[in-house]
Amino acid sequence: MCTNTRINIFRFGDWIFCGRHAIMKETIRIVTKGKVYSIMNFHEQAVELVKKMTLDEKISQLRYDAPAIEKLHIPAYNWWNEGLHGVARSGTATVFPQAIGMAASFDPDLLWCVADAISTEARAKYNGYKQFGSTGIYQGLTYWSPNINIFRDPRWGRGHETYGEDPYLTGVMGCAFIEGLQGDDPTYRKLDATIKHFAVHSGPESTRHEANVEIDRETMDDTYLWAFRYCIEHADPSAVMGAYNRVNGEPCCGSETLLKKILRDEWDYRGYVVSDCGAINDINENHHVTFTRAESAALAVNNGCILNCGGAFRSLGQAVEEGLITEETITNACVKLFEARFRLGMFADDCPFDKIGMEVIECDAHRAINRRMAEESVVLLKNDGILPLKKEIKKLAVIGPNADDVSVLLGNYNGYPSRYSTFLRGLQDAFDGEIIYSKGCHPFIDAAANPWMEDLTREAVLAAKRADAVVMFLGLNPSMEGEEGDAFNGANAGDKVDLQLPLSQKRLWKAVRGTGKPIIFVNVSGSAVDLRDQNKYASALIQCFYPGAEGGAALADILLGKVNPSGKLPVTFYWSEESLPPFDDYRMEGRTYRYLREKPLFAFGFGLSYTTFEAGEVKRGMENEITVTVRNTGDRDGMCTLLCYLRSDGRPELNRQLAAFQKTFLKKGEEKQLHLDLCPEILEQFPDQDAVEILVEV
Numbered sequence: 001m002c003t004n005t006r007i008n009i010f011r012f013g014d015w016i017f018c019g020r021h022a023i024m025k026e027t028i029r030i031v032t033k034g035k036v037y038s039i040m041n042f043h044e045q046a047v048e049l050v051k052k053m054t055l056d057e058k059i060s061q062l063r064y065d066a067p068a069i070e071k072l073h074i075p076a077y078n079w080w081n082e083g084l085h086g087v088a089r090s091g092t093a094t095v096f097p098q099a100i101g102m103a104a105s106f107d108p109d110l111l112w113c114v115a116d117a118i119s120t121e122a123r124a125k126y127n128g129y130k131q132f133g134s135t136g137i138y139q140g141l142t143y144w145s146p147n148i149n150i151f152r153d154p155r156w157g158r159g160h161e162t163y164g165e166d167p168y169l170t171g172v173m174g175c176a177f178i179e180g181l182q183g184d185d186p187t188y189r190k191l192d193a194t195i196k197h198f199a200v201h202s203g204p205e206s207t208r209h210e211a212n213v214e215i216d217r218e219t220m221d222d223t224y225l226w227a228f229r230y231c232i233e234h235a236d237p238s239a240v241m242g243a244y245n246r247v248n249g250e251p252c253c254g255s256e257t258l259l260k261k262i263l264r265d266e267w268d269y270r271g272y273v274v275s276d277c278g279a280i281n282d283i284n285e286n287h288h289v290t291f292t293r294a295e296s297a298a299l300a301v302n303n304g305c306i307l308n309c310g311g312a313f314r315s316l317g318q319a320v321e322e323g324l325i326t327e328e329t330i331t332n333a334c335v336k337l338f339e340a341r342f343r344l345g346m347f348a349d350d351c352p353f354d355k356i357g358m359e360v361i362e363c364d365a366h367r368a369i370n371r372r373m374a375e376e377s378v379v380l381l382k383n384d385g386i387l388p389l390k391k392e393i394k395k396l397a398v399i400g401p402n403a404d405d406v407s408v409l410l411g412n413y414n415g416y417p418s419r420y421s422t423f424l425r426g427l428q429d430a431f432d433g434e435i436i437y438s439k440g441c442h443p444f445i446d447a448a449a450n451p452w453m454e455d456l457t458r459e460a461v462l463a464a465k466r467a468d469a470v471v472m473f474l475g476l477n478p479s480m481e482g483e484e485g486d487a488f489n490g491a492n493a494g495d496k497v498d499l500q501l502p503l504s505q506k507r508l509w510k511a512v513r514g515t516g517k518p519i520i521f522v523n524v525s526g527s528a529v530d531l532r533d534q535n536k537y538a539s540a541l542i543q544c545f546y547p548g549a550e551g552g553a554a555l556a557d558i559l560l561g562k563v564n565p566s567g568k569l570p571v572t573f574y575w576s577e578e579s580l581p582p583f584d585d586y587r588m589e590g591r592t593y594r595y596l597r598e599k600p601l602f603a604f605g606f607g608l609s610y611t612t613f614e615a616g617e618v619k620r621g622m623e624n625e626i627t628v629t630v631r632n633t634g635d636r637d638g639m640c641t642l643l644c645y646l647r648s649d650g651r652p653e654l655n656r657q658l659a660a661f662q663k664t665f666l667k668k669g670e671e672k673q674l675h676l677d678l679c680p681e682i683l684e685q686f687p688d689q690d691a692v693e694i695l696v697e698v
Contacts, residue, residue, distance in 0.1 A: 045338075045339075046336075046338035046339040047335050050331060050335045058331060059330060061334050062308060062330070062337065063308055064274070064308060066079065075133060076134035077135055078135060080309060081138050083143040084098075084147065084412075085098050085102065086118055086121075086415045086548070087125060088413045090138040090415060092415065092418050093415030094362050094370055094415070094549065095370075095415050095420075095548045096114050096549075097370075100160040100162060100164060101373075101374075101545030101547055102163070103570035105373060105567060106570075108176035111373075113180065114369055114370075114373055115178075115179070118181065124356045124357055124358050125361075126141050127354060128358055141344045142191070143192060143194060144239075144274070145177070145196075146174055148171070148227045149196070149202050149224075150223055150227070151163075153202060154572075154574065155527075155583050156205070156583075157492075157493070159526065160527055160545065161413065165592040166592070166604065167223060168658045171227040174195065174227055174230070174231045175235040177193070179235050182235075182236075185352060188348070188352070189238060191344070192340060192344060194238065195239075196240070197244070198228060198242050199228065199247060200220060201244070204493070204583050205492070205493035205495050206495065207584070208493075209286045210282070212249060213246065215247065215586050222588075224586075232269050232271075236271075238272070240273050241276055242255075242258075242274070243279070244276050246289070251283045251289055252279070253276065253280055254283055254296065272306055272340060273305045273307070274308075275300060275305050277309040278309070279309075280312035280313070292315070294322060298316070301313075301329060367550065371550040371553065373548070374551050375554045375565075376566055376567055376639070378542060379568060379569055379606075380558075380565040380567070381569075381573075381607070389431075394434065396467055396468065396470075397436045397437075397464045397467035397469070397470040397471070398427055398436070398438075399438050399471070399473070400441075400474045400505075401439055403422065403424045404437070408524045408551075410546065411546035412486060421549070421552035421553040421554075423522070423552045429553065429556070431556065431560065438456055438460040440512070441457060443480070444502040446502070460512055461511050461512060461514075467517060468517075470519045471520045472520070472538075474501060474505045474521070474524070475505075475525040476525040476527070480502075496527070499528060509534070513537055518539040519537070520538065520540040521540070522542045523543050524544050524546070528571055530576050530601075531573065535601065564609055565608065566609060566638060566640075566641065566663070571592075571604060573602035573603075574601060593655060594655055594656065594657060605643045609640075611637070611668060612633045612634040613632055613638075613698040614630070615628055615642060616630070624678040625677055625678075626677075628644075628674050628676070628696055632666035632669060639663055640663070640666050641661060642663075642697075644658070644660040644676055644678065644694060644695070645697070646683070646686060646692050646694060646695070648687075648688065649691065650688050651686060656695060657682055659679045659683065660678050
C-alpha cells in the first residue's frame with residue numbers, strides 16, 4: 001500500500017471502515033496491527049451502512065430532520081441550513097452583502113473569498129454544535145444556497161437572493177460561490193452547496209404552490225436552465241433543490257422531464273436532489289397531479305427527488321405497501337444521502353475542518369473581505385460632480401427611513417452581526433463636519449393618511465435647510481420584498497405590485513427637493529425601482545443593494561472619495577412597470593437587457609466611476625480567446641470592469657448576450673492588455689459563430 005494514501009477510519013458498532021478518496025473503485029482488505037480493515041470509497045461505505053437498516057429506518061433518513069439510529073451510532077441530523085450571504089439563522093455571523101449586491105461587483109474571485117469565509121464560519125458552528133450529540137436545524141453542513149434563478153422581472157420579491165438577470169453572470173458567480181463553499185480538499189467537502197430552485201422559478205410568489213408554467217424548451221435552455229447546467233458542469237454542486245411550481249404540467253419536485261431526462265440523462269448529474277419545503281405536499285394538495293401524499297412521495301423519489309423538506313416522505317412506507325415504489329429505490333436514495341454525509345467527514349477521525357474553532361466568527365479577515373465586497377457592490381448611477389464630497393461641504397443632512405435601519409443591511413436568509421455600520425453611523429464616523437439627521441418618514445405608512453402618527457417631514461425640511469448638501473436614504477427594505485410569508489405585503493406574498501417608491505417616501509422626497517439643496521439620493525433596495533424623478537433632479541444617484549454589516553462604512557468611504565465606486569448593475573432598471581409584460585408570463589420577450597425593445601432608464605452593466613476608462617479594439621485569437629486593451633483615462637485610480645457581449649443577425653430577437661467579463665485595477669493613466677475567453681456555451685447559442693459581432697464596454 002502506498003505510504004501517502006490517506007486512511008479515514010469510521011466505526012459503527014462492531015464494524016470498522018477505513019476509507020479513501022472516492023477515486024478508489026475497488027474494495028481492498030488489509031491487516032494493520034492484527035486488525036482487519038476494509039478500505040472503501042464513500043459510496044461503498046454508505047452501501048455497507050445502509051445494509052444494516054430496516055425499511056422504516058431508511059425512510060426516516062430521507063427526511064430533512066433525520067432522526068438518530070442508535071444501534072448504528074448515527075446521530076440525528078437536520079439537513080436544512082442556509083448561507084445565501086453568510087451563515088444564516090444560527091446567531092452571530094459575518095453578514096455579507098445580499099447576493100444581488102455581490103453580483104454587482106462582477107468579481108467572482110472576491111465572491112469565492114466570501115463563500116470560503118462563510119464555509120469556515122459554518123464549520124466552526126457545526127463543530128461547536130455537534131458537541132451536544134446531534135445537530136438541529138440551521139446547524140449542519142448541507143447548505144441550501146446559492147439561488148441561481150434568473151431575476152426576469154423586478155417585481156419578484158425574492159430576486160435579491162439571485163445574481164441578477166443574466167444567465168452567464170449567474171453561472172460564473174454561482175460557480176465561484178459553490179467552489180468557495182465546498183472547498184478544495186482532495187478528500188472531504190467543506191460544505192454541500194445546493195443550487196436552487198429547479199426550475200423556471202421567478203415568481204409570482206402568491207401562486208408558486210399551484211402555478212403551472214407553460215414554456216418551450218428553447219426558452220428553458222436559453223434562460224431558465226442555463227446557469228444550472230453551467231454550475232453543474234463547472235463547479236459540481238452537491239445538491240439541487242426543486243421548485244414549488246409545475247413546468248408544462250409536471251411538478252418540479254416530481255418531474256420526470258426535469259429530474260430524470262434533463263438533470264440525470266442529459267447533464268449526467270450525480271448529486272442528490274432535495275425538495276423545497278412543503279413542495280411534495282403541493283403535488284396532491286395544490287397541483288392535484290396525485291391524490292395522496294403516498295403517491296406524491298413515490299412520484300418524487302422515483303424521479304430522483306430523494307430528500308424531503310417537509311413531512312410527505314413519512315408516507316413512503318404506505319407507498320411501498322401499495323406498490324407505488326420499491327424498497328430498492330428507497331435503499332438507493334438512502335445510500336446517496338449517506339455518501340454525501342461521508343464525503344462531508346461527519347463520521348471521520350481525520351477531517352481537517354474539524355479543527356476550525358469559533359474564533360473565526362466575525363474575525364478581522366472576514367470583516368475585511370466583507371468591507372471590500374460592500375464597497376464593490378455599490379453602483380454609481382449619476383454624478384454631476386458633487387461626489388466625492390468636497391471640503392466646502394461642512395454640514396451634511398442625512399435623511400430617510402433607511403439611513404439608520406439595520407434591516408436594510410441584512411437582507412433575508414441572514415445571520416446577525418455583533419458589529420455593524422448603518423449608513424448614518426458610517427457617515428457619522430467618517431465625515432469631519434456636522435451631521436444633521438432626520439428619519440423623515442415611515443418606510444411605507446403615510447403619515448398624511450394617519451393623523452395619529454408622528455410626521456417627520458417638517459423636521460427633514462429643517463435639517464435640509466441647515467445643511468450644505470443632503471444625502472437621502474430611501475427605497476425598500478426586506479419587509480417590502482421577500483419570500484412568501486416574510487414580507488408585510490401578504491396579499492402579494494412578498495412580490496411588488498409596481499416599481500414605485502411608497503407614497504410616504506415620495507412625499508418626503510418632494511418636500512426635501514423643494515428646499516433647493518443639492519441631493520445625493522441613495523436608493524436602498526434589492527431590486528429595480530422607478531427612479532426617473534430622482535435621476536432628473538438629484539445631483540448624484542446611487543444604487544445600494546442590501547450591503548451587509550459593513551455597508552454604512554463602505555458607502556461613507558465612497559461618498560468621501562476614499563474608495564472609487566466600481567459596481568455595475570446586474571439587472572435592468574426600467575422606466576416603470578408599465579413597459580413590462582404580465583408578471584405571470586414567463587416568456588422573455590420584453591424582459592431583461594437581452595430582449596428589451598426600448599431603451600431602459602439604466603441598462604444592465606451600467607455603473608459610473610470617479611475616473612474614466614476606455615477600451616481599445618477587440619482582437620480575436622485562437623479558439624475563443626480575445627484580447628482588449630483598457631486604459632484609465634481619468635485622474636483617479638480605480639477598478640475597471642470590462643464587459644464583453646455577443647450579437648448576431650442570426651438571432652435578431654436577442655439584443656446581445658454577455659459572454660465574458662473581467663475586473664482589473666488601473667492606476668490613473670495606466671494601460672493593460674486583458675485576455676479573456678469567450679464562454680463556449682454562449683457561443684454555441686449562435687448559429688454562425690464566425691459572423692458573431694463582439695461588443696465591449698467599460
